[in-house]
Amino acid sequence: MALYVKKFGGSSVATPEKMRNIARRILSERQPGDQIVIVVSAMGDSTDDLLALASQVTKDHFGREMDMLLTTGEQVSIALMALTFQAMGVPAISLTAAQAGIIAEGAFSKADIVDVRPDRVFRELDAGKIVIVAGFQGVTSEGDVVTLGRGGSDTTAVALAGAMKADMCEIFTDVDGVYSADPRYVPDAVKIDEITNEEMLEMARLGAGVMQPKSVEMGMRYHIPIHVRSTFTKEAGTIIREETTMNHTQFAVRGVAQDAHIAKIAVLGVPNVPGMAYSVFNALAENHVSVDMIVQSIRSADTDKTDIIFTIDNNDLDEAKKVLEALKQEGGVPDVIYSDDKAKVSIVGAGMLGAPGIAARMFGALGRSGVNIDIISTSEISISCLIPRTDLTKAVQAIHKEFFGSEQA
Amino acid sequence: MALYVKKFGGSSVATPEKMRNIARRILSERQPGDQIVIVVSAMGDSTDDLLALASQVTKDHFGREMDMLLTTGEQVSIALMALTFQAMGVPAISLTAAQAGIIAEGAFSKADIVDVRPDRVFRELDAGKIVIVAGFQGVTSEGDVVTLGRGGSDTTAVALAGAMKADMCEIFTDVDGVYSADPRYVPDAVKIDEITNEEMLEMARLGAGVMQPKSVEMGMRYHIPIHVRSTFTKEAGTIIREETTMNHTQFAVRGVAQDAHIAKIAVLGVPNVPGMAYSVFNALAENHVSVDMIVQSIRSADTDKTDIIFTIDNNDLDEAKKVLEALKQEGGVPDVIYSDDKAKVSIVGAGMLGAPGIAARMFGALGRSGVNIDIISTSEISISCLIPRTDLTKAVQAIHKEFFGSEQA
Numbered sequence: 040m041a042l043y044v045k046k047f048g049g050s051s052v053a054t055p056e057k058m059r060n061i062a063r064r065i066l067s068e069r070q071p072g073d074q075i076v077i078v079v080s081a082m083g084d085s086t087d088d089l090l091a092l093a094s095q096v097t098k099d100h101f102g103r104e105m106d107m108l109l110t111t112g113e114q115v116s117i118a119l120m121a122l123t124f125q126a127m128g129v130p131a132i133s134l135t136a137a138q139a140g141i142i143a144e145g146a147f148s149k150a151d152i153v154d155v156r157p158d159r160v161f162r163e164l165d166a167g168k169i170v171i172v173a174g175f176q177g178v179t180s181e182g183d184v185v186t187l188g189r190g191g192s193d194t195t196a197v198a199l200a201g202a203m204k205a206d207m208c209e210i211f212t213d214v215d216g217v218y219s220a221d222p223r224y225v226p227d228a229v230k231i232d233e234i235t236n237e238e239m240l241e242m243a244r245l246g247a248g249v250m251q252p253k254s255v256e257m258g259m260r261y262h263i264p265i266h267v268r269s270t271f272t273k274e275a276g277t278i279i280r281e282e283t284t285m286n287h288t289q290f291a292v293r294g295v296a297q298d299a300h301i302a303k304i305a306v307l308g309v310p311n312v313p314g315m316a317y318s319v320f321n322a323l324a325e326n327h328v329s330v331d332m333i334v335q336s337i338r339s340a341d342t343d344k345t346d347i348i349f350t351i352d353n354n355d356l357d358e359a360k361k362v363l364e365a366l367k368q369e370g371g372v373p374d375v376i377y378s379d380d381k382a383k384v385s386i387v388g389a390g391m392l393g394a395p396g397i398a399a400r401m402f403g404a405l406g407r408s409g410v411n412i413d414i415i416s417t418s419e420i421s422i423s424c425l426i427p428r429t430d431l432t433k434a435v436q437a438i439h440k441e442f443f444g445s446e447q448a
Numbered sequence: 449m450a451l452y453v454k455k456f457g458g459s460s461v462a463t464p465e466k467m468r469n470i471a472r473r474i475l476s477e478r479q480p481g482d483q484i485v486i487v488v489s490a491m492g493d494s495t496d497d498l499l500a501l502a503s504q505v506t507k508d509h510f511g512r513e514m515d516m517l518l519t520t521g522e523q524v525s526i527a528l529m530a531l532t533f534q535a536m537g538v539p540a541i542s543l544t545a546a547q548a549g550i551i552a553e554g555a556f557s558k559a560d561i562v563d564v565r566p567d568r569v570f571r572e573l574d575a576g577k578i579v580i581v582a583g584f585q586g587v588t589s590e591g592d593v594v595t596l597g598r599g600g601s602d603t604t605a606v607a608l609a610g611a612m613k614a615d616m617c618e619i620f621t622d623v624d625g626v627y628s629a630d631p632r633y634v635p636d637a638v639k640i641d642e643i644t645n646e647e648m649l650e651m652a653r654l655g656a657g658v659m660q661p662k663s664v665e666m667g668m669r670y671h672i673p674i675h676v677r678s679t680f681t682k683e684a685g686t687i688i689r690e691e692t693t694m695n696h697t698q699f700a701v702r703g704v705a706q707d708a709h710i711a712k713i714a715v716l717g718v719p720n721v722p723g724m725a726y727s728v729f730n731a732l733a734e735n736h737v738s739v740d741m742i743v744q745s746i747r748s749a750d751t752d753k754t755d756i757i758f759t760i761d762n763n764d765l766d767e768a769k770k771v772l773e774a775l776k777q778e779g780g781v782p783d784v785i786y787s788d789d790k791a792k793v794s795i796v797g798a799g800m801l802g803a804p805g806i807a808a809r810m811f812g813a814l815g816r817s818g819v820n821i822d823i824i825s826t827s828e829i830s831i832s833c834l835i836p837r838t839d840l841t842k843a844v845q846a847i848h849k850e851f852f853g854s855e856q857a
């Protein structure tokens with residue numbers, strides 16, 4: 040007897056037939072006494088259809104009225120899902136975010152859940168019903184409906200699981216878990232059975248998709264294990280949970296992540312006086328350009344000049360150029376070199392700190408593959424290398440083989 | 449400076465282009481200081497689309513989850529309507545029934561508005577916004593969304609106008625008002641400028657469409673004038689208001705109504721003892737068959753026998769047959785004759801009581817046209833005649849000519 044929150048995304052509920060499949064699966068896996076809360080997104084392309092409708096009246100796709108419009112998508116899903124269970128003779132009820140007590144605040148289209156008051160959810164569960172809650176939405180203290188932004192339905196599920204002290208939050212998706220590397224780069228990547236919230240956050244930050252950081256952070260805050268698994272198979276996926284439950288020495292490196300869209304910017308010959316780095320990075324920040332890796336080195340031959348080298352997302356390169364060329368005009372920086380052909384490969388693992396030689400093994404694997412390392416950066420649970428984009432696949436495969444080779448047998 | 453509640457039905461908001469037309473019209477007619485609340489239904493066929501979707505998961509089209517599903521239709525309309533105004537640079541906000549304080553109770557799919565708490569509506573109006581409210585829906589004290597049944601958006605508009613003490617509730621529709629007769633029967637029927645709530649209710653009861661009785665009753669209860677007018681022209685339509693404002697002697701007969709779907713049932717030779725009529729009508733009532741006109745006559749040649757003759761809606765005839773044949777089997781009634789080829793023609797006017805000779809003029813018009821009268825029934829403000837269905841058009845035209853002939857010149 041346990042309390043489960045199960046989240047199904049838009050592609051999992053795209054048609055009435057898919058909804059029936061989900062309902063059958065849930066009923067077949069339910070143990071006597073289990074209480075089930077289901078969080079669903081809008082059906083398949085329905086959000087795109089609503090956006091297309093909105094495009095006929097306005098070019099502005101954000102704000103209160105867009106949220107009012109888009110949240111109908113989840114409301115359709117929850118109603119149909121409840122009707123699906125009822126048609127099978129199983130008591131079920133759908134609840135909007137307002138009815139389920141999902142309280143949110145912040146800007147429309149990207150609000151944050153600030154409180155969950157699941158009284159009604161408990162009451163309906165206690166009445167023996169399967170409860171279906173609209174994902175991706177919240178209600179403000181004024182009673183306005185807001186959407187939660189990308190990955191919002193995952194956040195709904197984890198927040199609800201947290202507030203209800205559920206035994207498990209299951210995120211059903213079209214992949215069957217988190218992998219030791221992106222299978223598009225490493226076909227023999229292995230599914231990770233367990234990963235800590237910190238590792239998952241670091242993987243996401245370093246380029247691994249699957250879960251949005253917001254949901255993972257929420258799972259960490261509420262101490263709720265999150266099971267990421269496939270809608271289409273019954274096999275276990277990846278469980279994201281607090282680190283204390285796992286054996287680290289066995290998995291010093293949890294996974295390999297990569298980001299193919301990195302640009303490198305070198306600001307050369309900057310006067311080595313206080314505040315120079317600040318002026319560069321402040322100008323970028325004011326224009327919403329996020330900087331990732333940073334290296335600053337004093338030229339050995341010319342100690343009053345310094346080079347500042349850093350990386351940004353390739354998509355931000357045009358904006359960064361504008362900012363830096365303006366600085367150059369003002370005489371703030373002497374010369375800038377832009378490279379838009381970089382990539383980043385990283386290893387992540389909470390156990391790396393206690394396992395010496397990990398970094399050396401990573402650099403060795405890259406070296407033997409003939410991959411030059413441009414910049415190295417480290418965090419407590421990760422090591423990242425900037426490399427040429429053309430070497431990315433080779434690099435990911437070499438590193439994965441170094442750390443996971445034995446598991447491929 | 450006035451407060452208006454304006455309701456637009458599904459066909460009026462069927463496309464973004466039609467929404468723009470409505471917005472342009474409202475803005476062009478708005479006087480400085482006017483406050484505008486708009487009530488809209490779901491766009492065109494969108495309710496049918498949702499029903500088709502529901503049909504794929506269930507055959508049961510009533511209940512909480514169907515209401516959850518269908519109310520998304522109005523939510524889409526209000527959001528798009530608000531976006532339409534915003535795109536024109538006009539502040540506007542959409543409100544669901546819950547946000548607008550439309551409190552309802554009763555069965556799902558046909559709930560009744562029991563209270564309106566328009567605090568938020570007033571607040572948004574005072575902030576200079578046009579407020580767009582979802583029609584056809586209400587919220588229960590438990591926070592459930594319910595629909596109001598047929599004509600529900602009209603009811604929303606009138607209830608809101610009543611609670612807000614609006615100066616006028618305008619119902620925009622695809623006809624340009626209430627007519628002295630159904631134009632399908634009488635092509636030269638004239639638009640009625642003003643009609644009392646009682647007359648309108650009687651017209652509706654006797655077969656004239658246009659407005660659902662629930663909305664008219666609500667207008668009467670809240671003393672709110674209702675202006676039924678065309679979405680497509682700027683001409684005034686028909687104002688439904690309390691009778692004291694109008695001159696009755698001029699319009700003893702306000703209009704002609706007809707109902708083409710009447711069945712007549714004659715229960716013959718019933719023993720003339722107390723309780724016989726009760727046993728017949730009670731059995732029908734228990735099976736939800738509503739009886740309209742009733743005549744009971746004692747046979748002159750056989751004073752211990754009586755004939756009970758009455759009319760019902762043609763659609764209820766099969767059910768009535770079942771009930772009465774069962775009574776016959778039990779020996780409760782000796783013989784029953786069913787006729788499914790009747791129609792009813794009526795005249796309605798609150799001034800008829802004070803204008804003698806009205807009934808005689810009606811019967812005369814029918815007689816000159818060769819229409820036999822089967823049953824006559826009267827109320828304080830109407831006279832109805834049961835006639836053969838094949839004579840209905842002739843009858844409606846003759847009566848209309850008798851009372852409105854002079855206006856056709």
